Amino acid sequence: MAHHILDMPVTEVQARALRVGDTVTLEQTLFGIRDATLIAMFDRGRTTRFDLKGHAVVHTAPNVRKVDPRPGNSSGYEPLCIGTTTSMRMERFTRPLMEREGVRIIIGKGGMGQGTLDAFRDVGGAYLAVVGGAAALETTWVEAIEEVDMDDLHPESLWKFRIKGFGPLLVTMDSHGGSLHADVNAAALARRDAILAKLGASGPARA
Amino acid sequence: MQLDPNEVEELAKALYVRALKLLPPDIKQGFARLTRDETDATARTILGTMVENIAVAERTNNLLCQDTGIPIYNVTIGRHVELDGVAMTAAIRRGCERATREHPLRSSVVHPITRKNEQTSCGIRIPIINIEFDERDETVAIEMIPKGSGSENGSFLQMLIPADGAAAVKRFVIDRVIECGGRVCPPTIVGVGIGGTSDLCMHLAKIAATRPLGTTCSEPEGAKIEAELSEAVNELGIGPQGLGGRATSFRVHVEIAATHITMNPVAVNIQCHSARRAAALITPGGISFV
Numbered sequence: 001m002a003h004h005i006l007d008m009p010v011t012e013v014q015a016r017a018l019r020v021g022d023t024v025t026l027e028q029t030l031f032g033i034r035d036a037t038l039i040a041m042f043d044r045g046r047t048t049r050f051d052l053k054g055h056a057v058v059h060t061a062p063n064v065r066k067v068d069p070r071p072g073n074s075s076g077y078e079p080l081c082i083g084t085t086t087s088m089r090m091e092r093f094t095r096p097l098m099e100r101e102g103v104r105i106i107i108g109k110g111g112m113g114q115g116t117l118d119a120f121r122d123v124g125g126a127y128l129a130v131v132g133g134a135a136a137l138e139t140t141w142v143e144a145i146e147e148v149d150m151d152d153l154h155p156e157s158l159w160k161f162r163i164k165g166f167g168p169l170l171v172t173m174d175s176h177g178g179s180l181h182a183d184v185n186a187a188a189l190a191r192r193d194a195i196l197a198k199l200g201a202s203g204p205a206r207a
Numbered sequence: 208m209q210l211d212p213n214e215v216e217e218l219a220k221a222l223y224v225r226a227l228k229l230l231p232p233d234i235k236q237g238f239a240r241l242t243r244d245e246t247d248a249t250a251r252t253i254l255g256t257m258v259e260n261i262a263v264a265e266r267t268n269n270l271l272c273q274d275t276g277i278p279i280y281n282v283t284i285g286r287h288v289e290l291d292g293v294a295m296t297a298a299i300r301r302g303c304e305r306a307t308r309e310h311p312l313r314s315s316v317v318h319p320i321t322r323k324n325e326q327t328s329c330g331i332r333i334p335i336i337n338i339e340f341d342e343r344d345e346t347v348a349i350e351m352i353p354k355g356s357g358s359e360n361g362s363f364l365q366m367l368i369p370a371d372g373a374a375a376v377k378r379f380v381i382d383r384v385i386e387c388g389g390r391v392c393p394p395t396i397v398g399v400g401i402g403g404t405s406d407l408c409m410h411l412a413k414i415a416a417t418r419p420l421g422t423t424c425s426e427p428e429g430a431k432i433e434a435e436l437s438e439a440v441n442e443l444g445i446g447p448q449g450l451g452g453r454a455t456s457f458r459v460h461v462e463i464a465a466t467h468i469t470m471n472p473v474a475v476n477i478q479c480h481s482a483r484r485a486a487a488l489i490t491p492g493g494i495s496f497v
Contacts, residue, residue: 036322060273061273061313061315062273063275063311063312065311066311080269080270080311081269081270081313082273083272083274084273085274085356085357086356086357086390086391086392088390089360109357109389109390109392109448110357110388110389110390110391110392110448110449111388111389111390111449129448131257131260131448132448132479133257133272133392133479133480133481134256134257134260134272135260135269135271135272136264136267136269136270136271137256137259137260137263139269140263140267154324154326155313155314155315155324170249170450172450180450180451181388181449181450183451184389184444184445184446184449184450184451185385185388185449187444187451188385188388188443188444189385191442191443192382192385192443195381195439195443196377196378196381199377199378199381199435199436199439200374200377201377201378201381202374202378203374203375203378205378206365206382
């Protein structure tokens with residue numbers, strides 16, 4: 001159960017060193033991405049001018065305010081509230097994000113599935129769980145919105161955040177086949193029949 | 208009392224922002240109760256982060272969660288109120304748009320097919336405006352609920368049949384809570400609708416999911432299932448954020464309606480831990496937030 005402070009971007013070796021149960025704090029740079037961004041990139045062939053190699057992406061679409069662009073903040077936006085959305089909808093994009101764009105770390109909430117776990121194993125990556133719904137707190141870890149790409153998809157643009165002390169986040173999926181989400185689900189399913197029996201509601205799950 | 212659309216517009220705007228920033232007292236108390244009963248170390252840390260977030264939002268005057276939700280306005284019109292319904296619903300819509308533009312807020316609403324975001328939090332049939340009536344004299348109550356999508360995606364309907372009985376209703380709820388795991392941002396309020404038609408059943412589940420903690424189903428059979436399921440879901444070990452622990456849900460809430468002799472419908476609609484809602488009363492004396 002180690003704590004890692006990662007100056008982004010990271011190498012494959014650093015990503016593979018992360019184990020379920022470890023905690024991580026990220027520094028420097030973090031990219032924000034979500035449904036529409038990923039659909040545009042991988043279903044509609046759009047590309048980004050950002051170099052995501054070795055970087056972390058967080059599943060988000062922020063609340064922002066328009067401001068005048070200035071040095072160090074050319075995006076023209078300042079962050080108001082930045083939080084994390086449910087990751088599972090974006091399950092099929094993990095592998096292409098890693099293989100085509102070089103992403104190493106996915107940050108989200110609720111966990112992801114077997115396809116993501118396989119991609120972590122094959123390419124070298126990890127999933128870090130944010131406490132979903134704790135966006136006011138998460139916003140205090142974001143210093144600025146440095147740049148934005150594909151802003152025609154606003155708010156589902158591709159965001160480049162400058163971060164400071166982003167975490168601690170819990171590693172819940174790793175490159176060694178570990179998934180706390182799968183473990184908790186298996187445990188709940190194992191308890192199901194006894195709980196239903198107590199309710200007088202035994203029976204098979206709906207097909 | 209004559210309802211002034213301008214007053215409604217300002218209130219619709221204020222309630223949206225207020226709902227996004229201030230968590231109702233019953234939910235805060237719910238966190239205290241779950242924290243007291245939680246033994247899992249990770250779960251306690253996560254609950255602590257959620258409670259800290261409530262304080263940070265208040266201190267920094269920020270939104271609790273980045274998800275501005277699908278805006279829902281529940282309007283309850285009392286007796287001896289004169290109003291122009293068309294003007295009132297238009298005023299609510301304008302207030303919702305203005306909150307989005309003027310705060311500003313992320314518009315989370317898109318066309319369902321083109322996926323175009325008008326950047327107003329409004330669209331076809333959105334905001335949802337539900338209108339009901341009650342006995343309160345010269346009173347209009349407006350409740351605003353920004354319904355977050357992570358938990359709204361945890362919505363299910365099953366048209367069970369009479370031979371399945373109440374047992375299948377309970378089993379359906381437990382299985383859906385397992386299926387949702389951490390995706391619906393636990394600890395949750397699990398809203399359950401039992402009976403009615405398919406659409407009423409789903410609506411009952413939403414009423415249940417957004418009912419304040421500490422209230423119980425007004426019908427005894429519904430209240431009984433509510434108590435049983437509330438205990439059962441916290442035996443699953445799903446826990447806060449689905450990362451293990453007792454605190455899977457604050458409570459299961461049930462709402463019921465009569466149904467057809469051939470039918471036994473059950474619906475589930477889930478509310479995440481950021482169980483946001485804000486309400487105000489308009490009376491001849493003015494506006495008061497409740």
